Each structure stands twice: as C-alpha cells, then as structure tokens.
Amino acid sequence: MTGPSATETTETAEATETATTPDSEDQPMAAAAQRTDARRNRQRLLAAAQESFTEAGPEASLNEIARRAGVGPGTLYRHFPTRGALLAAVLDERVERLCATADRLLATEPADTALADWLHAFVAHARVNQGLGGALLMEAEGSLGTDCHRRIRNAATAVLSHARSHGTARPDLAADDLLRLALGVALATPQPEQADQSERLLGLVLDAVHRAA
16 A cells, blocks of 8 residues: 655645644734733732732732632733732722722712712722732832822812812812821721721811811
8 A cells, every 4th residue: 555645745734734723814813812811811810819908918829819810820920920010900900990989079979079978988998008008118019109199199189179169178278188187097997897986087087178277
C-alpha cells in the first residue's frame, strides 16, 4: 500500500490550518470577546474586594477575593499586580460613587437637603474607608490620596456653594471646615452600633452650618 501523495499531504495540511486558524474577520470578534471577559472579571474582582475589605479590612485575603469573584489568583494579579493596586482601585471606585452622589443630589433635591444628605454619605464613606486610606499610604500608593481628597473637596464645595446660594448655609463656612467636622463625626463613631450617636453629632454639625454668622 502506498502512502499519500505529496499533493494529498499538502491539501490535508491546508485543510487542517483552515479549520484551526480563525479567519481574519473572526479575530476582531475574538479580541472583543476577550476584552469583554476581562472587563467582567475586573468588575467581579472589585465587587468581591469591596465586600472583603469591608468585612476584614485592608489585609483581607487576596485568594479569598479571587474565590469570591469566581476567578483564579492569576487573573487577580493580571488585573491588580499588588495589594496596593487593588486597594487603590477600590478606593477610587468608592470616591467616584461619593462624587456621583453629590451630582445626583444637586440635580434632584433642595439645596439644604442635598447638603445634609451628602454629609451623611460622606460620614458613611469616611467611616468605612479609614483603614483603606492608611493602608494605601503604607503600600506606597499614596498619590491617589491627593487626587481623592481633591475630588471629595470639589464635591463638598459644590453642595456647600449650592446651599449658600439657594438655602441657609452660613457664608463663612469653607468646604474644608465642613469636611473636617464631618470627618470628626466619623472618627468619633466608627462602630455600626454608634449610628444613633453619629446622627446626633451630625445634626449638631448641620445646626452650626445653618446658624447665621
């Protein structure tokens, strides 16, 4: 029995290559699918990290975060090469949410209500993220801290200025003063069971904000 001819061998190889090599038209679709999967995995990792850091603090297990996200540790490290990178991404997302809250309140609520509601949101943010910010400094990712403070200050300035123009906020109060007062409330009431005390202290802050100079 004779083996396949050279022509037959070449045709078989070409058929195999055609079957296993994606057409050029398919390649952009495959790349788009990979990008979609990568974005989905990143969001899953961030959501899992949000939960884990809230429960266990900034030293939460990275392997546990990967498990919660339904991916392997290698996928986590491809997106976030260091713990600091993951901490920075989580904090950045939380700050973005806080700033978006300011925008939403300014667009939908009366000026004084927007200021009060945003201060409540800021106190909750500060209480949850105290450890995260300190851990970022230790992880040499502190450059994000300056940017986060700028964005939060801009949001505070916006709600305070709006309250001055359309509400009852006193004219001599600066955004930095407002943030320091609210941060003091968060630092004084770090535990969930101190919610009533936090509300009382924040009410005193708002009384001072609205009191005429």
